Amino acid sequence: MKSPLRFAAALLIAATVVSCSSDADVVLYCALDQVHAESLIARFEQETGLTVRAEFDVEANKTIGLVSRIRAESAATRCDVFWNNEIANTVALGDEGLLAPYASPSAKDIPAQFRSKDDLWTGFAARARILIVNTDLADPSEIHGMADLIDPKWAGKAGMARPLTGTTLTHATALYSVLGEDAAREYLQTVKRLNDEGKLSLTSGNATLMKQVSTGQIAFGWTDTDDFNVALEKGEPVAAVYPDQNGVGTMVIPNSVSMIKNAPHEDAAKRLIDFILSEDVERTLAFSRSAQIPVRASVERPAHVKSAADFKVMAVDFATVGAELPARHEELKTLFLD
Amino acid sequence: MSKPLVFIAFAALFVLGLLPLVMMTSGLSLGDLTALVEPRRISLLERTFALGLGAAAIALVLGLPFGFLVARTDVPGAALLRPLGAVPLFLPTLLLAVAWAPLTELRGGLAATLILGLSTFPLVALFSARAFERIDAAREEAALLAGGFMAALRMELPLVLPAALAGTSVAFAFAVNDYATPDYVSSVGPKFNVYADEVFATWGQLQEPGRALASALPLILMTLLTLIPALAMRRRGSLATLDSTFRSPAPLALGPWRLPALLFCLLPLTLGVFIPLGRMFFEAATGPALVADGSFTIPNALAALQRSFGLAIERARGDLLNSILFAVGAGLVAVPLGLIIGHAIERGSRRLGRAIEVVALIPLAMPAVLFGIGAIVLWSRPLTADLYDSPTMAVLLFAGRFLPFAVLLLAGAVAAMDRRLEEAAALVGERPARRLVTIVAPGIFGSLAGAFVLIFVFAMRELDAAILVPAANHTAMLRLFNGVHFDRDEYVAALSLLIVFTILLPGLLWTLFSRRRLAILP
Numbered sequence: 001m002k003s004p005l006r007f008a009a010a011l012l013i014a015a016t017v018v019s020c021s022s023d024a025d026v027v028l029y030c031a032l033d034q035v036h037a038e039s040l041i042a043r044f045e046q047e048t049g050l051t052v053r054a055e056f057d058v059e060a061n062k063t064i065g066l067v068s069r070i071r072a073e074s075a076a077t078r079c080d081v082f083w084n085n086e087i088a089n090t091v092a093l094g095d096e097g098l099l100a101p102y103a104s105p106s107a108k109d110i111p112a113q114f115r116s117k118d119d120l121w122t123g124f125a126a127r128a129r130i131l132i133v134n135t136d137l138a139d140p141s142e143i144h145g146m147a148d149l150i151d152p153k154w155a156g157k158a159g160m161a162r163p164l165t166g167t168t169l170t171h172a173t174a175l176y177s178v179l180g181e182d183a184a185r186e187y188l189q190t191v192k193r194l195n196d197e198g199k200l201s202l203t204s205g206n207a208t209l210m211k212q213v214s215t216g217q218i219a220f221g222w223t224d225t226d227d228f229n230v231a232l233e234k235g236e237p238v239a240a241v242y243p244d245q246n247g248v249g250t251m252v253i254p255n256s257v258s259m260i261k262n263a264p265h266e267d268a269a270k271r272l273i274d275f276i277l278s279e280d281v282e283r284t285l286a287f288s289r290s291a292q293i294p295v296r297a298s299v300e301r302p303a304h305v306k307s308a309a310d311f312k313v314m315a316v317d318f319a320t321v322g323a324e325l326p327a328r329h330e331e332l333k334t335l336f337l338d
Numbered sequence: 339m340s341k342p343l344v345f346i347a348f349a350a351l352f353v354l355g356l357l358p359l360v361m362m363t364s365g366l367s368l369g370d371l372t373a374l375v376e377p378r379r380i381s382l383l384e385r386t387f388a389l390g391l392g393a394a395a396i397a398l399v400l401g402l403p404f405g406f407l408v409a410r411t412d413v414p415g416a417a418l419l420r421p422l423g424a425v426p427l428f429l430p431t432l433l434l435a436v437a438w439a440p441l442t443e444l445r446g447g448l449a450a451t452l453i454l455g456l457s458t459f460p461l462v463a464l465f466s467a468r469a470f471e472r473i474d475a476a477r478e479e480a481a482l483l484a485g486g487f488m489a490a491l492r493m494e495l496p497l498v499l500p501a502a503l504a505g506t507s508v509a510f511a512f513a514v515n516d517y518a519t520p521d522y523v524s525s526v527g528p529k530f531n532v533y534a535d536e537v538f539a540t541w542g543q544l545q546e547p548g549r550a551l552a553s554a555l556p557l558i559l560m561t562l563l564t565l566i567p568a569l570a571m572r573r574r575g576s577l578a579t580l581d582s583t584f585r586s587p588a589p590l591a592l593g594p595w596r597l598p599a600l601l602f603c604l605l606p607l608t609l610g611v612f613i614p615l616g617r618m619f620f621e622a623a624t625g626p627a628l629v630a631d632g633s634f635t636i637p638n639a640l641a642a643l644q645r646s647f648g649l650a651i652e653r654a655r656g657d658l659l660n661s662i663l664f665a666v667g668a669g670l671v672a673v674p675l676g677l678i679i680g681h682a683i684e685r686g687s688r689r690l691g692r693a694i695e696v697v698a699l700i701p702l703a704m705p706a707v708l709f710g711i712g713a714i715v716l717w718s719r720p721l722t723a724d725l726y727d728s729p730t731m732a733v734l735l736f737a738g739r740f741l742p743f744a745v746l747l748l749a750g751a752v753a754a755m756d757r758r759l760e761e762a763a764a765l766v767g768e769r770p771a772r773r774l775v776t777i778v779a780p781g782i783f784g785s786l787a788g789a790f791v792l793i794f795v796f797a798m799r800e801l802d803a804a805i806l807v808p809a810a811n812h813t814a815m816l817r818l819f820n821g822v823h824f825d826r827d828e829y830v831a832a833l834s835l836l837i838v839f840t841i842l843l844p845g846l847l848w849t850l851f852s853r854r855r856l857a858i859l860p
Contacts, residue, residue: 072714203525338378
């Protein structure tokens with residue numbers, strides 16, 4: 001018995017010694033999906049010679065894991081750069097004083113609506129909130145916008161992610177200012193009622209919703225363009241409808257990048273932010289599986305990726321959405337979690 | 339017992355397992371607690387309670403007969419069925435849900451209850467099987483002589499029931515804490531919300547940590563209130579019939595009932611092991627696509643399998659190695675601590691031991707997300723920055739979270755040991771630490787291995803706490819759950835199978851090459 005115990009102790013000590021030796025030039029918390037971001041990070045490392053320690057969220061966790069972590073680590077910041085795949089939680093972190101200002105030279109041609117007034121964050125490479133339609137089950141030309149989700153004609157065939165996390169929460173929060181307080185509340189209450197009646201499905205996230213539509217369990221639902229593109233690439237029978245083109249328009253949610261307050265590696269963090277905000281990264285993301293929409297009209301993109309100029313974009317003040325997010329989340333939690 | 343060793347072990351339990359919770363209590367206010375009684379939360383708790391009861395009932399109905407049949411009868415293949423019966427417990431419940439969803443229209447609360455019942459039935463089966471084995475042959479023979487098979491069963495059931503109920507209680511605790519399964523199986527149709535949704539959603543907006551912690555308290559209490567009686571029942575059920583004159587009973591002959599008994603045993607194994615794993619192999623072989631275009635042949639499927647596994651190994655090799663390293667490290671840390679604490683519980687003051695046993699449950703009763711955030715607040719400091727960034731952090735995270743398995747299992751094993759052996763060693767001058775290593779540890783080696791395997795399995799499976807702590811981010815489970823949403827089905831299926839195989843490997847190796855039985859019950 002002595003030998004196995006000694007062996008175990010030696011193994012543990014060796015593992016501890018080996019494990020304490022890892023270090024990096026810059027620490028990135030990245031909510032963009034690992035499969036899309038890894039090659040870009042590798043390219044940055046190759047171009048600059050800097051090493052990046054990247055931590056990713058998983059789809060099931062949305063941005064929550066990283067945002068919670070940044071808050072919990074605020075006593076001893078370890079993250080330098082936060083690359084969020086949406087914007088509302090970034091704004092909320094800025095409002096809490098957890099971000100540091102940085103005006104990246106790469107951001108100078110990014111439209112003002114995607115930049116924080118005090119340089120706490122910059123938006124780029126957006127996703128649109130579209131309706132993914134299974135073309136075997138529904139004719140996309142018959143689906144026009146958010147009203148179709150609650151139309152009795154589509155009872156049992158439509159769905160959306162529960163608006164408690166990620167871009168769906170941001171989207172729902174934006175509806176309050178776009179539609180007006182009462183109209184947005186009534187719409188979301190109708191969604192909940194229809195779900196209770198089994199006439200509208202609620203998934204945990206957009207990717208799950210995309211799978212439900214792709215596999216024909218429901219006919220259409222709200223998701224993001226990157227999830228839609230995954231289904232398209234897999235050869236699923238799907239089409240995208242940019243909703244409400246005769247109404248409030250289609251919501252566009254950019255990625256956002258920011259430097260964390262008291263970032264341990266400030267200089268390297270700035271270089272990484274400059275890289276992430278470069279036209280080249282926007283172009284790469286447009287051509288990638290995530291099919292992100294460049295916020296700069298000048299950036300090249302493939303034919304299947306629309307430009308923001310190609311459709312009516314919902315007018316959203318992201319600073320307001322970010323500020324309202326905690327209260328709206330509480331309200332939506334009360335409505336959807338019972 | 340060596341006082342310095344005991345002190346170090348308890349300090350480690352406190353720091354690794356309890357301090358993460360303590361760190362989160364600073365922001366708690368009375369207002370946060372009063373919010374817990376709002377009707378919506380009570381409704382969620384009631385639904386969660388019902389789900390737990392349903393799953394536990396299924397686990398009992400399947401597990402008790404299964405445990406009896408494989409442990410005490412001549413059912414064909416009992417030696418193989420028994421270890422196979424533990425497998426559903428080791429499979430992530432979401433994998434069961436994902437495998438079953440395309441095969442049935444069943445959704446919502448009923449689907450969640452069935453899957454969680456199926457996933458947790460091994461708990462009841464394992465507890466019951468061991469209790470049935472501990473029925474004294476003399477008592478059973480007397481009952482058989484008096485009234486045959488049924489009389490023996492009537493005599494044995496009351497003796498086994500406490501152990502079976504202990505397993506049922508643990509099944510309940512597992513079911514009420516599951517978030518992913520109810521969510522996944524109600525993605526279509528009415529949403530089946532459970533209390534774990536509330537905990538997760540509240541943690542999602544962590545501007546108010548007090549409220550977030552308060553939201554988790556009902557679930558922690560529900561889990562503890564279930565596990566504490568389970569501990570008491572376990573003591574009564576598993577140890578009551580053992581004494582110095584104990585003789586193992588012979589297998590009972592089922593006669594014409596052998597085939598129906600075999601079919602009964604195969605039912606949960608088919609639903610919980612063969613079909614889910616078979617479905618994964620089918621998907622890894624691109625079966626759905628091959629069937630759709632009419633090109634499904636064995637050579638095509640084998641070629642596809644080769645490609646899928648090649649891709650999974652190529653992409654996930656590093657993460658799999660990390661997972662194994664973290665899980666082995668957690669086992670190496672937690673098992674010696676569990677041995678010292680478990681021994682102190684059983685050989686020290688009885689009342690204090692019982693109290694410590696309950697306290698030791700807390701890390702397991704905490705929602706994983708709470709444990710993860712608490713660990714961040716505890717360790718993310720300038721003084722411990724290097725440790726926090728290193729893989730050692732992942733080892734300590736998993737060791738702290740799963741230390742209760744080692745403590746409870748090894749306390750149970752020590753309780754079943756004859757203390758006179760230790761007393762004799764003490765009389766000849768052996769020091770306490772040496773007695774622990776030379777007398778106790780060899781005597782409960784099967785339980786030490788069982789504790790290691792349990793910790794390995796649950797550390798390999800862990801997702802929610804791992805997702806939060808940076809050092810634990812690069813694991814196979816995280817890669818899998820990213821892949822579930824964005825990668826091709828055959829790659830995800832192959833990666834799932836690789837993870838399942840890795841999870842089962844230590845137990846499999848032990849079963850194949852060790853003469854001793856792997857003891858994974860307290």
